[in-house]
Amino acid sequence: MAQVKTYTKKERNMYLTGLFGQNMIYNIVATGLYYYFQNVICLPAIALGWIFAIARVWDAVNDPIMGTIVDKTRTRWGKCRPYLLFSPVIICVITCVAFLNGNYAAAKAGGNSTAMILIVAWAAVSYILWGMCYTVGDIPLWGIISRMSEDEKDRATLISLARIVAAIGAGLVVISIIAVSQAVNGMLSKSSDAQAGFMIVGFAFTIIASLLFQCAGLGTKERVPVSSETKTMKESFALMWNCVPFRRVLISGILRSPMQLMLIVAMTLFTYYYCSGDLTTAFTDVNKFVIVLIIAGGLFAGQFIAMGICPSLLKKFDSKTVYNLFSGISAIPMALIFVIYLIDPTGLDKLHWVAVEGVLLLGAGAGLGGASVCQSVMISDCIDYEEYHHGFRPDGVFFSGQSFITKFQAGIASIVSAYVYAAVGYTDVNIASMNEALSNGANFAKDYQNYSWAMWFLISIPPAIGMAISIIPTLKYELDRKTHNKILAELVEKHNQEDAA
Numbered sequence: 001m002a003q004v005k006t007y008t009k010k011e012r013n014m015y016l017t018g019l020f021g022q023n024m025i026y027n028i029v030a031t032g033l034y035y036y037f038q039n040v041i042c043l044p045a046i047a048l049g050w051i052f053a054i055a056r057v058w059d060a061v062n063d064p065i066m067g068t069i070v071d072k073t074r075t076r077w078g079k080c081r082p083y084l085l086f087s088p089v090i091i092c093v094i095t096c097v098a099f100l101n102g103n104y105a106a107a108k109a110g111g112n113s114t115a116m117i118l119i120v121a122w123a124a125v126s127y128i129l130w131g132m133c134y135t136v137g138d139i140p141l142w143g144i145i146s147r148m149s150e151d152e153k154d155r156a157t158l159i160s161l162a163r164i165v166a167a168i169g170a171g172l173v174v175i176s177i178i179a180v181s182q183a184v185n186g187m188l189s190k191s192s193d194a195q196a197g198f199m200i201v202g203f204a205f206t207i208i209a210s211l212l213f214q215c216a217g218l219g220t221k222e223r224v225p226v227s228s229e230t231k232t233m234k235e236s237f238a239l240m241w242n243c244v245p246f247r248r249v250l251i252s253g254i255l256r257s258p259m260q261l262m263l264i265v266a267m268t269l270f271t272y273y274y275c276s277g278d279l280t281t282a283f284t285d286v287n288k289f290v291i292v293l294i295i296a297g298g299l300f301a302g303q304f305i306a307m308g309i310c311p312s313l314l315k316k317f318d319s320k321t322v323y324n325l326f327s328g329i330s331a332i333p334m335a336l337i338f339v340i341y342l343i344d345p346t347g348l349d350k351l352h353w354v355a356v357e358g359v360l361l362l363g364a365g366a367g368l369g370g371a372s373v374c375q376s377v378m379i380s381d382c383i384d385y386e387e388y389h390h391g392f393r394p395d396g397v398f399f400s401g402q403s404f405i406t407k408f409q410a411g412i413a414s415i416v417s418a419y420v421y422a423a424v425g426y427t428d429v430n431i432a433s434m435n436e437a438l439s440n441g442a443n444f445a446k447d448y449q450n451y452s453w454a455m456w457f458l459i460s461i462p463p464a465i466g467m468a469i470s471i472i473p474t475l476k477y478e479l480d481r482k483t484h485n486k487i488l489a490e491l492v493e494k495h496n497q498e499d500a501a
Contacts, residue, residue: 018216049418067400302365330367
């Protein structure tokens, strides 16, 4: 019987620790920096949308380039691990630099056009550089999974655990960074200038997360043999498109792009709608704490539950069946979120509506979590498919496709949210004026219904549409369980023969 190579428990734990830190960093930027740019230094909505969109689309194009570089890498540590050893430090530095910016609303109020231009330019350049640096660590981090084990069940389990840990890391940052920043700012007695708290907390979170990220490079090992063949950049791009099952996953992920709106808009919405712009009140007011716990808890609990049961489902059903089930069904609760808002626009803080929203967000979160696990498993399977049919194992290039999907989704979501926000006037000095009004007793749900409407719409209708149509490309996904098991068994036998030669 062929010997199957796989990871140890220690390697698994070190990998998951690194992934936890890496996802903290991602959400320090995706949630914390986005909120900081939009609601603290108050960049114009259109400028912010295009900064994030251009950076993410460039990253999406840049990802296959990095994937090709990874696949060309040959060192005694492997082809993914070297990048995991040095990238955390670089990402740490550029993340901190991104928070070092001026206040756009203040510059505009003072009529300082030069400062306004420099503030926008700093935000754009620092964010684009961050994305490029992050790519250097992100693609090898996911690509190394298919190199740590030849066992399908072990891979699926590690991917599921990775998604759960990633979601925990994300949730920790999403829930805490805004509240902790506002609390620190309050202790500094700078309520009129929220930048200080965000900068201090942003730096602290980033340094801690980067130290954890380093564990992935220090504690993992690549066991799957590296093919001697390499591909040019042009061949790598062609490879991604010509592999039919991978192409279906790629297109499906692109169609699912609007679901990112739930992740980039939700905390802003919850902060303003339920906490009047001050998330620290969720930790001092029992009623608000219960509301945020149910609402935010529903979204994250749904993801964790779905990620946890995915390995068991994938043992019994084809990956495309599980993927399409999570994607298609979750569109229903997503759409109903906005329906509930339309029924009672200013009263969703009532306990019965909070309970309903919590259940709907549980279903929406399950769709996000389940689809993400299945997507990673399907990409890993496509790597086996490509090696089986053409003798080349494109770990870097194919997992760059996963990064491509995530960043393309974020870019599309940024553009959509930017134009919706601009249409209702949620931008630069208007946000600064709203923040001041809320601190003086205004009510977001009642006094800013146009902003509220826009946010509830963004986290509901576009994501529902995206999830529903994303199942179309994968309906004919070729790799069923029987086919992939046959491919994997033959590959294991081939690898053992190569080791014995």
